[in-house]
Amino acid sequence: MLKEKLIKNIMRLCAFMLAGLLVFIIGVILVKGFTALKLSMLIETPRGGFYLGGEGGILNAIVGSLCIAAGATAIALLVSLPVVLYLNVHAKRHSGLAEAIRFAFDVLWGIPSIVYGAFGFSCMVFLGLKASLLAGILVIALVEIPVLARAVDEVVRFVPADLQSAVLSLGATNGEVAWKVMVRQVFPGVLTAMLLAFGRGIGDAAAVLFTAGFSDYIPRSLFEPVATLPLAIFFQLGSPFPAVQDRAFASALILTILVLVVSVSARLFSKKLARYRVHNL
Amino acid sequence: MRNMAHLQVKDLCVSYNSTPALEKISLTVPDRKITVIIGPSGCGKSTLLKSFNRLLELDPGARLSGEVLVDNENIYAPGTEPTHIRRKMGLLAQKPCPLPMSIFDNVAFGPRIHGQKNRRRLQGMVRYYLKQASLWEEVKHRLHEPASVLSIGQQQRLCLARGLAVKPEIILGDEPTSALDPFSSKRIEEKFLLLKQRYTIILVTHILRQARRLADYVAFLYCGKLIEHGPADEVFNRPRQKLTREYISGVVS
Numbered sequence: 163m164l165k166e167k168l169i170k171n172i173m174r175l176c177a178f179m180l181a182g183l184l185v186f187i188i189g190v191i192l193v194k195g196f197t198a199l200k201l202s203m204l205i206e207t208p209r210g211g212f213y214l215g216g217e218g219g220i221l222n223a224i225v226g227s228l229c230i231a232a233g234a235t236a237i238a239l240l241v242s243l244p245v246v247l248y249l250n251v252h253a254k255r256h257s258g259l260a261e262a263i264r265f266a267f268d269v270l271w272g273i274p275s276i277v278y279g280a281f282g283f284s285c286m287v288f289l290g291l292k293a294s295l296l297a298g299i300l301v302i303a304l305v306e307i308p309v310l311a312r313a314v315d316e317v318v319r320f321v322p323a324d325l326q327s328a329v330l331s332l333g334a335t336n337g338e339v340a341w342k343v344m345v346r347q348v349f350p351g352v353l354t355a356m357l358l359a360f361g362r363g364i365g366d367a368a369a370v371l372f373t374a375g376f377s378d379y380i381p382r383s384l385f386e387p388v389a390t391l392p393l394a395i396f397f398q399l400g401s402p403f404p405a406v407q408d409r410a411f412a413s414a415l416i417l418t419i420l421v422l423v424v425s426v427s428a429r430l431f432s433k434k435l436a437r438y439r440v441h442n443l
Numbered sequence: 444m445r446n447m448a449h450l451q452v453k454d455l456c457v458s459y460n461s462t463p464a465l466e467k468i469s470l471t472v473p474d475r476k477i478t479v480i481i482g483p484s485g486c487g488k489s490t491l492l493k494s495f496n497r498l499l500e501l502d503p504g505a506r507l508s509g510e511v512l513v514d515n516e517n518i519y520a521p522g523t524e525p526t527h528i529r530r531k532m533g534l535l536a537q538k539p540c541p542l543p544m545s546i547f548d549n550v551a552f553g554p555r556i557h558g559q560k561n562r563r564r565l566q567g568m569v570r571y572y573l574k575q576a577s578l579w580e581e582v583k584h585r586l587h588e589p590a591s592v593l594s595i596g597q598q599q600r601l602c603l604a605r606g607l608a609v610k611p612e613i614i615l616g617d618e619p620t621s622a623l624d625p626f627s628s629k630r631i632e633e634k635f636l637l638l639k640q641r642y643t644i645i646l647v648t649h650i651l652r653q654a655r656r657l658a659d660y661v662a663f664l665y666c667g668k669l670i671e672h673g674p675a676d677e678v679f680n681r682p683r684q685k686l687t688r689e690y691i692s693g694v695v696s
Contacts, residue, residue, distance in 0.1 A: 254502075256503060437589055
């Protein structure tokens with residue numbers, strides 16, 4: 163009895179520590195960032211000497227990060243969804259091939275994003291391309307694909323084989339099982355997975371460092387370099403001026419709020435979409 | 444010689460990961476009757492049922508030899524395409540498995556994938572098959588609600604309507620009442636007794652009383668072997684095999 167109580171309390175302590183850590187991180191960013199946060203940061207691009215304490219804002223990085231993360235998530239979905247549906251519907255669920263592909267995704271997930279950045283950069287050098295929004299989107303898509311594919315795979319694998327049998331027995335093809343039934347059943351889960359991938363994409367600094375570059379402007383085409391929030395934070399934090407360092411925390415606050423807004427709205431949206439989902443399988 | 448039975452099985456052997464599950468099954472299923480496959484759990488009843496519409500191949504470890512003839516076509520002949528065979532057979536699973544869409548779309552799903560696009564005809568079909576499954580009165584005012592709001596007994600009748608809507612010749616039931624309450628079970632059983640006038644019905648059950656109530660023809664499986672098969676009256680009242688006699692009287696189970 164005593165032992166069980168002890169273990170329960172240790173587990174409770176861990177849970178509180180984890181929750182406390184989250185509150186602490188957000189607290190620090192709020193306290194340090196809120197004072198430096200001004201409206202001009204959200205609606206202006208950097209003016210001359212911004213990183214030395216000059217006027218302006220980080221609108222370029224906000225727009226850049228949103229474009230890169232959204233574009234990359236869309237591309238990652240276009241690649242992962244067919245792969246996952248193939249693995250779970252067409253290929254036999256636990257066949258050697260399916261397991262090999264899953265293993266490949268796990269390995270890809272584990273590769274640090276700086277390696278993707280370096281890979282993207284060497285491809286760009288080979289092709290003679292300069293850092294651009296497009297290159298940033300493509301490399302972040304590479305970072306996101308394993309995350310998204312594995313997360314969607316978990317959702318699709320949770321769908322019982324009975325559903326597939328039921329649809330096949332109506333004379334449906336595997337394609338119809340995948341795209342007319344499975345997709346509906348897993349849609350809310352896919353949305354959550356996209357969110358996870360979006361969060362990873364928008365927060366990644368290493369992969370965009372060489373590939374998206376950095377600029378003080380909002381890009382007008384896919385082929386111009388673009389600023390991103392993590393790099394904006396990095397550059398401001400590296401400044402010797404305390405005022406600019408405080409702006410880094412304000413930028414971090416903006417990044418955190420962006421991720422929160424996206425995740426909360428996606429959750430509300432997915433609840434609506436889950437209406438037709440079958441629960442009692 | 445042309446044999447007109449919808450479904451015939453010849454020397455069917457199935458194994459899972461080289462463990463034999465069915466051995467040398469040969470059976471002709473009589474048309475427009477209820478054939479009940481009985482036997483203890485794990486004797487291969489469901490495996491036999493799944494071999495009829497090629498759902499067995501979803502399991503990567505399953506190997507099969509022998510023939511299953513549906514309308515005189517060997518469905519395991521190389522190059523045979525399974526969708527038109529599955530279309531001939533409606534399946535009722537142990538637990539009802541509604542599709543993640545509205546009640547209307549569940550029934551309309553089959554006709555739609557087979558090319559029916561006309562809205563009015565689809566509406567007519569949905570009404571007709573929901574009536575066939577005795578579900579129409581309960582759902583006619585909420586056809587566009589999700590299928591998941593229905594009770595489990597209603598869901599099983601919805602699955603029946605969905606299966607009938609693709610106009611099968613054969614209905615396969617894999618213990619279709621095992622998840623239902625007694626009242627819902629009774630409604631499904633009554634449905635089968637009506638439907639056998641137009642469909643060939645094959646049911647798997649381990650409930651002997653249910654088998655006695657429904658069966659016209661009985662096949663008794665034991666440890667992967669077809670021990671005895673014949674008209675229900677013969678198998679239940681004058682079994683030829685000792686094992687059948689013991690199973691029916693409850694000595695073995």
